Amino acid sequence: LMVWLRRCTHYLFIVVVAVNSTLLTINAGDYIFYTDWAWTSYTVFSISQTLMLLVGACYYLTFTGVPGTATYYALIMTVYTWIAKAAWFSLGYPYDFIVTPVWLPSAMLLDLVYWATKKNKHSLILFGGVLVGMSLPLFNMVNLITVADPLETAFKYPRPTLPPYMTPIEPQVGKFYNSPVALGAGAGAVLGCTMAALGVKLNTWTYRWMAA
Numbered sequence: 001l002m003v004w005l006r007r008c009t010h011y012l013f014i015v016v017v018a019v020n021s022t023l024l025t026i027n028a029g030d031y032i033f034y035t036d037w038a039w040t041s042y043t044v045f046s047i048s049q050t051l052m053l054l055v056g057a058c059y060y061l062t063f064t065g066v067p068g069t070a071t072y073y074a075l076i077m078t079v080y081t082w083i084a085k086a087a088w089f090s091l092g093y094p095y096d097f098i099v100t101p102v103w104l105p106s107a108m109l110l111d112l113v114y115w116a117t118k119k120n121k122h123s124l125i126l127f128g129g130v131l132v133g134m135s136l137p138l139f140n141m142v143n144l145i146t147v148a149d150p151l152e153t154a155f156k157y158p159r160p161t162l163p164p165y166m167t168p169i170e171p172q173v174g175k176f177y178n179s180p181v182a183l184g185a186g187a188g189a190v191l192g193c194t195m196a197a198l199g200v201k202l203n204t205w206t207y208r209w210m211a212a
């Protein structure tokens with residue numbers, strides 16, 4: 001019975017975390033539409049994706065104990081996102097707006113750390129968290145590169161659901177113009193370790209709850 005319970009809880013967690021990760025990263029490319037706040041939005045979205053990837057991937061990785069499952073988790077996020085983005089495409093948005101698999105290379109680094117440190121959880125949290133936090137904003141730039149002309153796209157396909165309070169009062173071009181990638185990577189590297197630790201701890205809590 002406990003084995004059955006453990007497996008069911010494991011799959012439930014994976015589905016819940018993966019779906020929520022996808023929901024929180026579903027608008028990962030929306031900074032294209034925030035033309036006046038593009039870099040600000042880019043930085044915020046980069047950090048949010050970093051943290052959501054780390055929580056789920058670290059939980060999955062430490063639960064199975066198999067290096068490679070972090071990449072598999074990132075693949076789940078990617079496929080879920082593609083399914084959701086297909087709805088955007090059906091509404092007439094450009095195909096190149098559909099999110100590219102930016103999570104996969106960062107997740108591969110996480111797997112590599114877990115494997116190279118012989119499944120050391122503390123190394124996974126410290127090194128893995130920093131590596132994912134620093135790499136994802138860089139890979140996220142792929143989203144901008146793959147869109148032919150972000151500005152033209154933004155004006156041609158205005159986002160209809162942008163609430164009034166999010167509409168910029170005046171242009172904020174260059175708010176983080178120095179380097180949105182460096183800013184996202186710096187914040188991601190610091191916050192990433194915390195979220196990686198949470199993912200590992202979720203695994204511990206799950207086992208304790210089932211053992212009670």
